[in-house]
Amino acid sequence: QITLKESGPTLVKPTQTLTLTCTFSGFSLTTNGVAVGWIRQPPGQALEWLALTYRNDDKSYSPSLKNRLNISTDTSKNQVVLTMTNVDPVDTATYYCVHRRPRLFGFDPWGQGTLVTVSS
Amino acid sequence: QSALTQPASVSGSPGQSITISCTGTSGDLGIYNYVSWYQQHPGKAPTLMIFDVSNRPSGVSNRFSGSKSGYTASLTISGLQAEDEADYYCSSYTRSSTYVFGTGTKVTVL
Numbered sequence: 146q147i148t149l150k151e152s153g154p155t156l157v158k159p160t161q162t163l164t165l166t167c168t169f170s171g172f173s174l175t176t177n178g179v180a181v182g183w184i185r186q187p188p189g190q191a192l193e194w195l196a197l198t199y200r201n202d203d204k205s206y207s208p209s210l211k212n213r214l215n216i217s218t219d220t221s222k223n224q225v226v227l228t229m230t231n232v233d234p235v236d237t238a239t240y241y242c243v244h245r246r247p248r249l250f251g252f253d254p255w256g257q258g259t260l261v262t263v264s265s
Numbered sequence: 266q267s268a269l270t271q272p273a274s275v276s277g278s279p280g281q282s283i284t285i286s287c288t289g290t291s292g293d294l295g296i297y298n299y300v301s302w303y304q305q306h307p308g309k310a311p312t313l314m315i316f317d318v319s320n321r322p323s324g325v326s327n328r329f330s331g332s333k334s335g336y337t338a339s340l341t342i343s344g345l346q347a348e349d350e351a352d353y354y355c356s357s358y359t360r361s362s363t364y365v366f367g368t369g370t371k372v373t374v375l
Contacts, residue, residue: 182364184366191268191354191366191367191368191369192303192311192354192356192366192369193366194356194363194364194365194366197363197364205361205362205363206363207266207363208266208361208363209266241310241311249316249317250297250299250301250316250317250358251301251313251315251316251317251322252301252303252313252356253312253313253316253322254312254313255310255311255312256310257310258310
């Protein structure tokens with residue numbers, strides 16, 4: 146059974162760097178074609194795809210946020226870390242960690258999500 | 266990249282069929298058959314309902330079906346049930362090797 150769980154701060158001040166960790170089980174990121182990504186959802190708004198990483202360190206980022214995002218992996222700990230620099234109140238959202246199977250262009254399953262509020 | 270366009274809301278009576286559209290561009294839906302659909306109940310994480318246009322993951326009811334024509338993908342829910350009331354999002358892979366989500370559709374069962 147594949148599970149993912151997000152962890153990190155619930156409150157961040159504007160201009161600070163947000164660091165979120167996804168801890169997963171039930172699969173290995175060393176498997177060819179497997180990917181882990183991040184998606185966010187501001188309160189009452191739509192989903193927004195942020196970033197994705199594969200085992201070979203191949204990464205992709207949302208064009209509108211790529212200058213502020215970095216996704217990294219620690220395969221020994223089964224973790225994927227997302228950092229977002231210079232946060233703003235508009236970055237307030239629930240952040241989800243997701244799994245992508247090989248040759249399947251959809252995300253399944255999703256973590257439970259973690260709400261991050263950006264406020265001074 | 267701009268979000269895919271979905272109707273804000275769709276409604277239907279129990280037992281009816283409804284269809285949600287998802288319109289993209291030549292950079293996403295127009296070139297790839299990598300469309301997925303997600304269901305999200307209030308306060309819950311989304312769950313995958315359809316992948317690669319028309320495939321259902323195991324455990325998803327066959328009342329859910331997907332299709333695509335040109336720049337528009339569609340999700341049809343047949344035999345509408347009260348439990349289908351939720352928000353639905355489409356998503357597509359893009360020519361930039363990224364993903365884009367739709368604007369979301371609220372389904373109401375009358």
